[in-house]
Amino acid sequence: MIAIIDYGMGNLRSVQKGFERVGREAVVTSDAKTILSAGKVVLPGVGAFPDCMRNLEQNGLIDVVHKTIESGKPFLGICLGLQLLFTESEEFGLSKGLDIIKGRVVRFKGPEFTGLKIPHMGWNTISLKRQAPALLDVPDNSHVYFVHSFHVVPEDKQVIATTTPYGVDFVSSIWKDNIFAVQFHPEKSQTLGLSILKRFGEQKS
Secondary structure, eight states, X not given: OEEEEOSSXXXXXXHHHHHHHTTOOEEEXXXXXXXXXXXXXXXXXXXXXXXHHHHHHHTTOHHHHHHHHHTTOOEEEETHHHHTTEEEEOTXXXXXXXXXXXXXXXXXXXXXXXXXXXXXXXXXXXXXXXXXXXGTTOOTTEXXXXXXXXXXXXXXXXXXXXXXXXXXXXXXXXXXXXXXXXXXXXXXXXXXXXXXXXXXXXXXX
């Protein structure tokens, strides 16, 4: 069973439906015991970084996320669920993240983005840097769907799985041990996105 963490923010039902379409049972839950007993865990998210961290804390889920990842079970972060894994974000000042992946979350800014719309919204390509298990069916330079104004900058470049061009080549997914996390929305990325959810659902602890 796949547990989708419900902390009051995120397009949870669409993620759940994505897993259902590839034949995987997924439950949306904020219950710590359910999350910790699940075979795989997903942290989705949309909205503001500090609000999401506050909701995770108020729902007693920060320790649950840490324990889930430490257990070694497959863990998928989606959009803000990727960003929350990092040390800190500059959204609305400086906000502390989960500090599971060392690095920062920064805004698209600078002369490189002149003439580009922010948020970065719509279809764009991903360039494969490392073949994470969830990306086995994804050809290089495939198109996926994005909606975001911030991007992650990991300290350890070895965790980068894909990059995407938008003013700069920003990190669009990371892979470290049992963690795979994406800036894009696989649940909105049609057949290719569903293949990512399917491969994640097939992973073993």
